[in-house]
Amino acid sequence: MLKDKQVVLGVTGGIAAYKAVELLRLLTKAGANVHVIMTRAAQEFVTPLTFQTLSANPVHTELFNLIAEREIGHIALADRADLGVIAPATANVIGKIAAGIADDMLTTTIMATKAPVVIAPAMNVNMYTNPIYRDNEDKLRRHGYLFVPPVRGALACGWEGDGKLAAPEAVFEAAVAALSRHDYNGQTIMVTAGPTREELDPVRFISNHSSGKMGYALARAAQYRGARVILVSGPVNLTPPSGVELVAVESAGEMHAAVMGRAGECTAIIKAAAVADYRPAERSGAKIKKKGAELSLQLVKTPDILAELGRLAKAPFLVGFAAETGKLSEFATRKLHEKNVDMIVANDVSQSDAGFNVDTNRVRLFFRDGREVDCALMTKDDLANVILDHVASALRLLQNS
Numbered sequence: 165m166l167k168d169k170q171v172v173l174g175v176t177g178g179i180a181a182y183k184a185v186e187l188l189r190l191l192t193k194a195g196a197n198v199h200v201i202m203t204r205a206a207q208e209f210v211t212p213l214t215f216q217t218l219s220a221n222p223v224h225t226e227l228f229n230l231i232a233e234r235e236i237g238h239i240a241l242a243d244r245a246d247l248g249v250i251a252p253a254t255a256n257v258i259g260k261i262a263a264g265i266a267d268d269m270l271t272t273t274i275m276a277t278k279a280p281v282v283i284a285p286a287m288n289v290n291m292y293t294n295p296i297y298r299d300n301e302d303k304l305r306r307h308g309y310l311f312v313p314p315v316r317g318a319l320a321c322g323w324e325g326d327g328k329l330a331a332p333e334a335v336f337e338a339a340v341a342a343l344s345r346h347d348y349n350g351q352t353i354m355v356t357a358g359p360t361r362e363e364l365d366p367v368r369f370i371s372n373h374s375s376g377k378m379g380y381a382l383a384r385a386a387q388y389r390g391a392r393v394i395l396v397s398g399p400v401n402l403t404p405p406s407g408v409e410l411v412a413v414e415s416a417g418e419m420h421a422a423v424m425g426r427a428g429e430c431t432a433i434i435k436a437a438a439v440a441d442y443r444p445a446e447r448s449g450a451k452i453k454k455k456g457a458e459l460s461l462q463l464v465k466t467p468d469i470l471a472e473l474g475r476l477a478k479a480p481f482l483v484g485f486a487a488e489t490g491k492l493s494e495f496a497t498r499k500l501h502e503k504n505v506d507m508i509v510a511n512d513v514s515q516s517d518a519g520f521n522v523d524t525n526r527v528r529l530f531f532r533d534g535r536e537v538d539c540a541l542m543t544k545d546d547l548a549n550v551i552l553d554h555v556a557s558a559l560r561l562l563q564n565s
C-alpha cells in the first residue's frame with residue numbers, strides 16, 4: 165500500500181520525537197519515500213541528521229531555504245505528497261492548523277496539501293483535555309484530518325494520563341489505512357485465525373502449525389479498508405491490528421461458540437483458522453502418567469463450524485480455506501459444496517513457501533459458479549487484499565441483484 169508513495173512526516177517538539185525515528189523506519193521499510201519536516205522545537209530533541217540518514221532525503225527545517233526554494237519551492241512537497249503524517253503533534257501545531265496559521269514549513273505544507281493527513285498528538289494530559297484543544301481536534305476531524313489518539317501512561321512532564329504518543333506501529337497502521345480504498349465502510353467482517361488447542365490434560369494438547377499470519381493479514385486488510393472487524397483467534401504470538409475486536413479462544417468448542425454467537429452481525433465470515441477436526445474424548449483433570457509402551461487416545465469430532473454456518477437460513481457471505489497436501493481441486497471443490505460456502509481459498513501446505521507459518525502463500529480460489537482463479541506466490545498481506553477484492557465484488561453483485 166505504501167510502496168513508492170510520497171509521505172511527508174512532520175515531527176514537532178516533544179520528548180516523543182525520538183519515536184518518529186521508528187515510525188520513519190516502518191514507513192521506509194514498507195517502500196514509502198519519506199520527506200521529513202522538523203519544527204524548530206523538534207530539533208531540540210532529535211537531530212535532523214538522524215532523519216536524513218534514515219530517509220535518504222534532505223530534512224526540511226526552514227520555510228524559505230535558498231537552495232530548496234530554487235530546487236523545489238516551499239509548496240512543492242505539499243503538491244507531491246500522497247500522505248501527510250504528523251507524529252508527535254503538539255497542541256501548538258494542532259492549534260495552528262485548526263486556526264489556519266501557516267508560519268513554518270510544516271504548517272504551510274500541511275495546510276497546502278490535498279493529501280490525507282494523519283495526526284498523532286502527544287502532550288500533557290491537562291493540555292489534551294483542555295476544551296480549547298478539544299475544539300481544535302474536533303474541528304480538524306470535521307475537516308477530514310485523521311487522528312491516532314494518544315495512550316495512557318506516565319508523561320515526561322511528571323503527570324500520569326492520556327497524552328503519550330501512540331505506538332509507532334499504531335501510527336503506521338493509520339497511515340496505511342488512510343491510503344487504502346474504503347470499500348468495506350459500514351460492513352462487519354469476521355475473520356478466524358490461528359490454531360485451536362484441544363487439551364488432553366493440564367499440560368498437553370493437540371494442535372497444529374498455524375501461526376495466525378494469514379488470518380491476521382485478512383483482519384488487518386479488512387480494517388484498513390474500512391470494515392468493522394471481529395477477529396476470532398486461537399493462541400498465536402501476533403499483535404492484533406489496532407481497532408479490531410479480538411475474541412481470543414483456545415479450543416474448537418470455544419471457537420464454535422464465538423463464531424456462531426456473532427455470525428448474525430456479519431456481512432462476511434472468512435475462516436482462515438486451522439480448527440482441529442478431533443479432540444480427546446475426555447480431558448484428564450490430572451497429568452496423564454507414563455505407563456506401558458503404548459498409549460491409545462480416543463478422539464471425537466469437533467463441531468464443523470464452517471459447515472454449520474453454511475446451514476444457516478440467512479448465512480453471511482462465507483469464505484472457507486482448504487489446507488491440502490494433494491488433489492487441491494478435488495478436495496477444495498468438495499468442501500465448497502459439502503460445506504455450502506461461497507468461496508474456498510485452497511493452499512497446498514506441502515510447499516515450503518505456502519500455508520503454515522510463513523509470510524507468503526500461493527492459493528487457488530474456487531467459486532460457487534465454477535470459476536477458479538490461480539493466485540501466484542505473494543505475501544499474505546497482498547493475498548488478503550486479493551481475497552477481499554473478490555469478496556467485495558461478490559457482495560456488490562449480491563446487493564445489486
Ligand code: PMT
Nearest residue numbers: 374375376377378435438439469470485486487519520521
Ligand atoms: O496461520 P498461518 O500459519 O498463516 O497458516 C495459514 C493456514 C495454512 C492455516 C490457512 O491458510 C489455512 O489453510 N487455513 C485452513 C486450515 C484448515 O483447517 O483447513 P481444513 O481444510 O481442515 O478446513 C476447511 C475449512 O473448514 C477451514 O476454513 C476451517 O477453518 C473450517 N473448519 C475446519 C474444521 C472445523 N471443525 N471447523 C471449521 O470451521
